[in-house]
Structure formats: C-alpha cells, structure tokens
Amino acid sequence: MIRNKCFAVLLAISFCLPAMAKKDTANDLTLLLSNLDVHGFYEIRSGYRTRKDKYEKDMSIMEQRLQLDLSSYLDWADFKIKGDVFGDLVEEQADFDLREAYMFTRPFDFMDLKVGRQILTWGTGDLAFINDLFPKDWKSFFIGRDTEYLKAPSDAAKISFFSDLANLDIVYTPQFDHDRFIKGERISYWNSSLGRLAGRDAVQHTDKPNRWFRDDEIAVRLYKNINNYEYALYAYRGYWKSPGGLNAAQTQAIFPDLNVYGASFRGSVGKGIGNLEFGYYESDDDQSGKNGNINNSEMRFLVGYSQEIGRDLTAGLQYYIEHMLDYGQHRNSSPAGLSRDRDRHLITIRLTKLLINQNLRCSLFTYFSPSDKDVYMRPNINYKVTDNLAVEAGANIFFGDYPSTFFGQFQNDSNVYTALRYSF
Amino acid sequence: MKARSDMKLLRMLSIILVLSAVLLAANEPNNIEKITDVEVIVNKANVMAYYQGNDGKAKVKMTITDKKGQMRFREFIILRQDIKDGGDQKYYVYFLKPADVRKMVFMVHKHADINKDDDRWLYLPGLDLVKRIAASDKRTSFVGSDFLYEDVSGRSLEEDVHKLIETTDEYYVVKNVPKEPDTVEFSYFNVSIDRRNFVPMKMEFYDKKGKLYRVIESQKVEIIQEFPTVVKSAVSDLNTGSKTEMEFTDLQYNLGLQDIFTERYLRRPPREAIR
Numbered sequence: 001m002i003r004n005k006c007f008a009v010l011l012a013i014s015f016c017l018p019a020m021a022k023k024d025t026a027n028d029l030t031l032l033l034s035n036l037d038v039h040g041f042y043e044i045r046s047g048y049r050t051r052k053d054k055y056e057k058d059m060s061i062m063e064q065r066l067q068l069d070l071s072s073y074l075d076w077a078d079f080k081i082k083g084d085v086f087g088d089l090v091e092e093q094a095d096f097d098l099r100e101a102y103m104f105t106r107p108f109d110f111m112d113l114k115v116g117r118q119i120l121t122w123g124t125g126d127l128a129f130i131n132d133l134f135p136k137d138w139k140s141f142f143i144g145r146d147t148e149y150l151k152a153p154s155d156a157a158k159i160s161f162f163s164d165l166a167n168l169d170i171v172y173t174p175q176f177d178h179d180r181f182i183k184g185e186r187i188s189y190w191n192s193s194l195g196r197l198a199g200r201d202a203v204q205h206t207d208k209p210n211r212w213f214r215d216d217e218i219a220v221r222l223y224k225n226i227n228n229y230e231y232a233l234y235a236y237r238g239y240w241k242s243p244g245g246l247n248a249a250q251t252q253a254i255f256p257d258l259n260v261y262g263a264s265f266r267g268s269v270g271k272g273i274g275n276l277e278f279g280y281y282e283s284d285d286d287q288s289g290k291n292g293n294i295n296n297s298e299m300r301f302l303v304g305y306s307q308e309i310g311r312d313l314t315a316g317l318q319y320y321i322e323h324m325l326d327y328g329q330h331r332n333s334s335p336a337g338l339s340r341d342r343d344r345h346l347i348t349i350r351l352t353k354l355l356i357n358q359n360l361r362c363s364l365f366t367y368f369s370p371s372d373k374d375v376y377m378r379p380n381i382n383y384k385v386t387d388n389l390a391v392e393a394g395a396n397i398f399f400g401d402y403p404s405t406f407f408g409q410f411q412n413d414s415n416v417y418t419a420l421r422y423s424f
Numbered sequence: 425m426k427a428r429s430d431m432k433l434l435r436m437l438s439i440i441l442v443l444s445a446v447l448l449a450a451n452e453p454n455n456i457e458k459i460t461d462v463e464v465i466v467n468k469a470n471v472m473a474y475y476q477g478n479d480g481k482a483k484v485k486m487t488i489t490d491k492k493g494q495m496r497f498r499e500f501i502i503l504r505q506d507i508k509d510g511g512d513q514k515y516y517v518y519f520l521k522p523a524d525v526r527k528m529v530f531m532v533h534k535h536a537d538i539n540k541d542d543d544r545w546l547y548l549p550g551l552d553l554v555k556r557i558a559a560s561d562k563r564t565s566f567v568g569s570d571f572l573y574e575d576v577s578g579r580s581l582e583e584d585v586h587k588l589i590e591t592t593d594e595y596y597v598v599k600n601v602p603k604e605p606d607t608v609e610f611s612y613f614n615v616s617i618d619r620r621n622f623v624p625m626k627m628e629f630y631d632k633k634g635k636l637y638r639v640i641e642s643q644k645v646e647i648i649q650e651f652p653t654v655v656k657s658a659v660s661d662l663n664t665g666s667k668t669e670m671e672f673t674d675l676q677y678n679l680g681l682q683d684i685f686t687e688r689y690l691r692r693p694p695r696e697a698i699r
Contacts, residue, residue, distance in 0.1 A: 039523055041523070041524070104692060112692060118552070119550070119551065119552045120552055121551055121552040121553045121554075122554075147551070148550035148551055150551070151550075151551050151552065162688055167687075167688065223687075225686065225687065228543045230687075266556055268543065268558075271541070271558070272558040272560075273556045273557070273558045275556075306558050307558045307560070308558050308559065308561055311561060311564055312564055312565070314558065357488070357565065357568045357569075357666070358567070359496075359568060386494075386496070387496050387497055387521070387522035387523070388523060390524065423522070
C-alpha cells in the first residue's frame with residue numbers, strides 16, 4: 001500500500017510536469033486522449049503442489065488477472081501506465097499491481113530520461129543476475145506466473161547519456177525497492193533461526209530501509225558496442241535486494257548495505273553468442289565478514305554460451321559461481337553445522353524448441369548446483385491457439401539433498417500449473 | 425588509296441552495325457537492351473529488391489493462411505539502412521500485431537560476407553530485456569510465416585552459382601544453384617526477373633528430388649519515389665498447403681535515418697519508426 005502511495009506521488013509529478021511546462025493543459029489532455037492506445041490481456045492460471053507441504057496450501061496458484069496497458073504521447077514525451085488487477089485464492093485477496101507508470105522523454109540528441117515506475121534490466125545472464133540489481137519477484141517466478149513477472153518494478157529515474165566514446169545509464173531509486181522475496185506466506189522455505197522448513201506458521205518479518213532520499217539506491221552502467229562486441233562496466237550502491245542478514249536480536253530479517261562493482265562482455269563466439277560477467281559484492285555492513293548475521297562479501301562470475309543447434313531449436317549453457325570472500329570468518333561465526341560452502345557453483349541449461357509454425361514453444365530451463373546438490377527445473381509448453389488466445393502448461397520442480405540449500409529448501413513447493421491467456 | 429578504302433569499309437561497317445542494332449532493338453519490348461551477363465542481372469535484381477535508396481521504411485501486413493484456412497496476422501514496421509549497395513545492411517523491425525508481441529523489436533546487422541553470421545537482437549518490453557540471438561540458420565521461418573529470414577533480408581549472391589537459363593520477352597530467368605547444398609533445403613531455385621526494371625517477379629524453389637515445392641511471387645509493383653517497389657507479395661508452400669501474403673504500405677525511401685540501429689533505440693524506438 002505504502003509503495004503504491006509513493007508511487008502515486010511520482011505519477012502525479014510526472015503527469016503534472018506537462019501541466020507546469022505548458023499552459024495549454026486542456027489541449028495536451030485532449031491530445032493524450034486522442035493518442036491513447038489500450039492493450040492488455042485476461043488470464044486464468046491455476047496450479048497445485050506435487051508434494052504435500054504441511055506449512056502451505058495444496059494450491060500453488062489460483063488466480064484471474066486482467067492487465068491493462070495504456071500508452072500515449074505528446075510531441076515531447078511518451079507516457080505509459082500498465083497495471084494488473086488480480087484475484088488470488090491462495091492468499092485469498094484481490095489486489096492491484098501497478099507494473100509501469102512512467103514518462104519518457106528524449107530532451108537532447110545525447111540524452112534519454114525515464115521517470116516513474118518502470119521495469120529495468122541489464123546484464124548478460126539468462127535468468128541469472130549479477131550486475132542487474134533491480135528488483136526481482138522470486139515468488140511469481142517459483143509459483144509459475146509468466147516469466148515477465150520475474151522482474152518487479154522500480155520507482156526510479158533513469159537518465160541515459162549517449163556518445164561515440166561510450167554510453168552511460170544512471171538509475172536513481174529514491175526509496176529502496178527490494179525483491180519480492182520468499183517469506184513463507186505461500187512458499188515454504190528454510191528458516192535459519194528455527195533451523196527447519198517453515199511457511200505460513202513463520203512468515204518472515206523484515207526491517208526494510210524505507211526513508212525517502214536516504215535509503216536510496218543508485219545503479220550505473222557504462223557501456224560500449226565495438227564491432228558488435230558489447231562491453232559494460234557497472235556499479236551499484238544500495239542494499240542486498242533480498243534479506244541478507246538478521247538483526248542483532250535475530251528476530252527480523254534485514255537488508256544490509258551492499259555495493260557492487262562489475263563488468264560484462266557479450267558477443268558472437270563461433271556459431272553462437274558468448275557472454276562473460278563478474279561482480280564484486282561488497283557487503284558494506286560487514287566488510288571484515290566477522291558478523292555471522294550478515295552476508296559475507298562475494299565475488300560472482302558467470303560465463304555463458306548459446307547456439308541454435310537445429311531448426312528453431314536453441315540451447316544455452318551457463319556456469320555461475322558465488323565465492324565468499326571472508327569464508328574463515330563466516331565459518332567461525334556461524335553456528336556449528338550451519339555454515340555454507342565457500343563456493344556455490346551453478347550450471348544452467350536452456351533448451352527451447354519451436355514447433356507448428358512457431359505457435360508451439362517447448363522449453364526447459366534447468367538450474368543445477370553441484371556444490372549445493374540441488375536442482376530447479378522449469379519445463380513449459382505454450383501454444384498459441386489463435387493470434388489472441390494462448391494456452392500454457394508448465395512446472396516448477398525443486399529437489400535437493402539438503403533442506404537448507406538455495407533450491408533444496410523449496411522441495412515441497414514443487415508445482416504444476418496451467419494457464420489460459422487472451423491478449424488484446 | 426589503301427587508307428581511303430579502309431576508311432570506307434569502316435564507315436560501311438559502322439552503318440551496318442548501327443542499323444542492325446536499331447532493328448534488333450525494335451524487336452525487343454520497349455526497346456530495352458538484352459543483357460547476357462548473368463552477374464550483371466543478378467546484381468541489378470539484388471539491388472532492386474533489397475537496396476532501393478539509402479534507407480527505407482514500410483508498414484508490413486502479413487496474412488498467414490494454413491491449409492485448413494485458419495488465418496493469423498502479423499503487422500510490423502520495418503526500417504532499413506544500407507551501409508553499401510549490395511553489401512552490409514541494418515534492419516529494425518517494430519511489431520504492432522499480434523497483441524502478445526506488440527512493441528517487441530527485432531534488429532539485424534546483416535553482413536554480406538557469407539563467412540560472417542548476421543548480428544541479431546531482440547528487445548522484450550515486458551522484461552526490458554535486450555537479448556542477443558544466435559542466428560546461424562537464415563532459412564528458418566520469419567515470425568512463424570512462410571517467409572524465411574533470408575526472403576526478408578536477402579540471400580547473399582555469393583551463396584549460389586547463377587546461370588541465365590532463359591530470356592523471354594518479359595523476363596530473365598536465372599537458375600541459382602547453392603555452392604554448399606548441405607546448408608539449404610532446396611537443390612536450386614529459379615528467379616524470373618522483369619527485364620524492364622529488374623524487379624524479381626517470381627522465385628521457384630525445387631527440392632532435392634527436383635520437385636517444385638515453394639513459390640514466391642511479386643503480385644503488385646508500384647513506383648514509390650521513382651523506385652519500382654513490390655507492394656504485395658505472396659509465398660506458397662506446396663508441401664504444407666500454407667500461404668503467406670505480405671502487403672507493404674506507408675512506403676518511404678531516403679528518410680535520412682540516423683544510426684538508430686543501436687541498443688538505445690532497441691529499448692526505446694525512434695519516433696519516425698513507429699508513427
């Protein structure tokens with residue numbers, strides 16, 4: 001609710017700007033209305049757990065959703081509002097999720113500006129993120145909503161500068177936008193304070209940094225394309241996006257300070273596309289790694305390759321590693337038996353095949369961690385019955401040897417789902 | 425004396441030559457010359473089909489009809505810029521329909537060098553994601569239609585051996601045999617090129633057994649800013665019974681496009697592209 005209020009302020013500002021800039025507001029309004037473009041979709045999605053979970057309902061998703069996408073423009077700016085109204089039987093609530101509401105303008109040849117609620121993405125990973133520190137919606141991802149919902153919106157201003165030398169993006173978020181992380185209300189998880197799996201019985205409480213212009217985030221990307229090889233440098237100053245620690249009393253999860261510095265490369269390699277990315281995660285509230293309640297600093301690396309291996313068949317492979325920098329300290333400060341491995345290795349494999357004139361898409365995305373010994377598989381089949389109507393079926397399957405690992409903790413959350421979507 | 429009779433002979437010869445040229449030309453439709461060098465023909469046809477002006481813009485409506493008669497529609501705006509006639513090009517495709525791909529952008533930096541794959545990007549607006557697409561196979565369907573990527577952006581002339589097999593009153597008929605037959609699904613294709621303006625009017629593809637299985641036809645040609653332009657074309661797949669029609673409207677050449685074929689404009693289309 002509070003987020004929506006803040007957002008309303010931003011929206012009001014962006015929509016009052018034209019009014020302030022120009023006197024003929026009425027005229028602008030008429031223009032905005034006459035240029036208005038309305039689209040969206042209506043969707044029914046339902047899913048069930050494949051295993052009994054004593055902490056959660058059997059239904060994993062049971063919702064109807066209407067998305068409306070309104071866009072318009074004046075000669076000096078574009079405007080967009082996109083929002084979802086949905087009713088969900090799992091959490092037994094109806095809600096409004098404002099996904100985008102922004103103003104975009106190109107004031108100079110060398111500059112773009114986008115202000116308001118927006119979806120932001122950069123970096124080279126495929127469903128793996130290092131320097132993309134914009135909010136993710138892991139909940140939607142794990143319960144089988146469309147992949148589009150993995151990205152949660154930011155209330156931010158994005159300023160971009162372009163030159164022959166290099167391009168620069170600056171994203172300023174005046175109030176910290178955290179991930180829509182797993183806290184137990186519909187997905188059971190490993191609760192480290194309880195030392196067991198937990199769900200609705202122990203919904204995670206968090207203490208969020210939420211002061212405007214003080215608990216803010218800034219993300220910067222400097223990038224250049226040289227002969228279609230894409231190079232980028234990144235910096236971020238903000239917070240761990242999902243809870244990265246516990247308060248001293250160990251009663252609430254917190255979002256400790258985080259700075260990230262990184263770089264990436266992407267370009268054609270052989271017959272396919274290769275990418276490389278790394279990031280140094282500086283856990284600023286615990287630089288020495290002594291505080292066992294706060295995430296250790298890390299180095300993260302990603303290398304990936306994708307190629308078309310047959311007609312309308314694409315394969316992608318990524319290797320990702322998280323390396324804790326003060327592991328000794330982490331081990332000393334963690335309760336016996338609860339310390340993590342120093343390195344978390346992760347391999348992802350994507351297979352996507354298009355059939356029946358590209359109207360049927362079959363895909364399987366698999367995360368596999370040889371160090372955590374856990375697996376997360378995302379099979380999905382989507383068929384476009386007509387240009388407007390699509391039916392879909394898929395699953396989120398988790399398994400692992402231990403209940404506390406990244407994917408292993410969600411074992412009982414494995415689910416299958418189907419959906420029907422009418423787009424207009 | 426000797427020199428004078430030589431001069432006379434020369435004059436006679438040249439008169440005969442001129443006369444016969446005039447007579448020959450009169451036999452040809454519209455007095456056009458008859459080109460016999462197939463490389464000249466295919467080069468002119470290639471430039472005519474894919475490189476008109478320095479850049480171009482069109483709104484494209486596609487109708488895909490399967491053998492059961494079910495129809496699907498695609499609508500997009502396509503922008504093109506030539507780096508060099510007959511050489512590298514850049515394409516920008518902004519989707520309007522169907523609704524689920526609206527505002528998606530597909531961008532190609534096409535390389536004429538057959539040893540270099542095209543660079544392709546896709547922008548997914550819902551995720552704000554700039555995706556790079558591995559694109560080694562150009563003979564896959566373009567947006568689920570019967571047109572292939574190669575039909576839309578052109579097949580490099582270097583890929584085939586060209587042979588002029590027939591010159592009719594209206595057309596040059598050129599047979600194209602792939603230099604690397606294993607990389608394509610056809611054994612050869614014939615192109616009928618309009619002799620007056622070098623617009624390719626018909627392409628007929630023959631499978632490995634020599635059977636005709638795919639036909640692309642230019643159904644309507646109009647002069648747009650002095651450039652003969654195909655404004656309606658259709659492809660029929662004789663094996664599947666599927667057919668795709670493509671109609672071009674809002675055609676414009678030499679817009680003086682800036683370099684909009686970059687990540688900046690992928691994420692946010694240039695206004696001239698979409699309005």
